[in-house]
Amino acid sequence: MRQVRVHGPGDVRLDDVDDPGRPGPRDAVLAPAACGICGTDVGYVRLGGLAGPGPEPMALGHEVAGVVVEVGSDVSTVSPGDRVTVNPTARGNMIGNGGPAGGLADLLVVRDAAAGQSLHLVPDELPLDLAALAEPLGVGMHAADQTELRPGERVAVFGAGPIGLAAIASLADRGITDIVAVDRSPTRLERATMLGASAALRVGEDDVWGSLADRHGTTPLMGIPQAATDVFIEASGASTVLDQVIGSARPGARLVVVALHRRDVPVSFLDVLMRELTIRGSMEYPEDFTRMVRLLGRTDLSAMISDRFAFDDAIDALALADAGTSAGKVLVEIDG
Numbered sequence: 001m002r003q004v005r006v007h008g009p010g011d012v013r014l015d016d017v018d019d020p021g022r023p024g025p026r027d028a029v030l031a032p033a034a035c036g037i038c039g040t041d042v043g044y045v046r047l048g049g050l051a052g053p054g055p056e057p058m059a060l061g062h063e064v065a066g067v068v069v070e071v072g073s074d075v076s077t078v079s080p081g082d083r084v085t086v087n088p089t090a091r092g093n094m095i096g097n098g099g100p101a102g103g104l105a106d107l108l109v110v111r112d113a114a115a116g117q118s119l120h121l122v123p124d125e126l127p128l129d130l131a132a133l134a135e136p137l138g139v140g141m142h143a144a145d146q147t148e149l150r151p152g153e154r155v156a157v158f159g160a161g162p163i164g165l166a167a168i169a170s171l172a173d174r175g176i177t178d179i180v181a182v183d184r185s186p187t188r189l190e191r192a193t194m195l196g197a198s199a200a201l202r203v204g205e206d207d208v209w210g211s212l213a214d215r216h217g218t219t220p221l222m223g224i225p226q227a228a229t230d231v232f233i234e235a236s237g238a239s240t241v242l243d244q245v246i247g248s249a250r251p252g253a254r255l256v257v258v259a260l261h262r263r264d265v266p267v268s269f270l271d272v273l274m275r276e277l278t279i280r281g282s283m284e285y286p287e288d289f290t291r292m293v294r295l296l297g298r299t300d301l302s303a304m305i306s307d308r309f310a311f312d313d314a315i316d317a318l319a320l321a322d323a324g325t326s327a328g329k330v331l332v333e334i335d336g
Helices: 039-047 134-149 162-173 186-194 206-216 239-248 268-275 290-298 311-321
Strands: 002-009 011-016 027-038 063-071 083-086 109-111 120-123 156-159 179-184 199-202 217-221 224-227 231-234 254-257 277-282 305-310 329-333
Touching: 011 217, 011 311, 027 179, 027 311, 039 311, 083 134, 120 290, 134 162, 134 231, 134 254, 156 162, 162 179, 162 186, 162 290, 179 186, 179 206, 179 239, 186 199, 186 224, 199 239, 206 224, 206 239, 231 239, 239 268, 290 305, 305 311
Parallel strands: 156 179, 156 231, 179 199, 231 254, 254 277, 305 329
Antiparallel strands: 002 011, 027 063, 027 109, 027 329, 063 083, 083 120, 217 224
């Protein structure tokens, strides 16, 4: 079978490898139908693996949906022919994240599927390419959860890549109506408005903080007006955004950081103290993975997908995701 694997820094290949064989008693074998490319995948390729080159090539792909091919004797939660999406980190599998298996493959072994936490049924009316959005949607949904946003509050989402878009869609789904998307790319901002943003600000063209003050009003800090935005979600990965929010937010504002910042970012704790800011990190997904499947079933999130590649062109898909363009979710469609 074919499998995308990282062999070293910048060295990623579509390899021919042995089929996984029959599943163990508690395992399942899945034929992936679609797998998204994540910024984390790009990071793995740059590093040469999870934290650098390992003794074996690292399998990639953790945003997966497909069809169950075979199950072990102890598996009762899914059956052959079931359409499913995958929680890649459940039961310690770490699929596409340093574990032995990855979703960018013709076949995927899911260990301990019998526990019922890794594979989740997809309704017949939900296409599998959209079901593959469940994992990145979960990252954005968890960030939305971490805001503890209340009806009537105002939020700015910095970064309209896939995770920022997922956060916007999640907030819009729960009735939040004042969502401002901030990004450099007009294409990404257009997607943001399609998915629920009520306003879009383009970095480099718009006065972001002046526009937020105009839209949300102001709250004074020692007599100086600050934009009265209640909550900020940092999904851009730009350290300058953290500096701006911490130095410009109103007293009592909340900041949720979901973007991966690989380098240390200086923080003015004097500003944090004076503004009484709440800063929270957001990692992975809601505890109930089926929440994403339900949202995908009631809302069309196809606007998240910007590019589709055949499996034979998976390396090109990774290159596009690494190019720093205005791409949204890059999807690889696999003939499992």
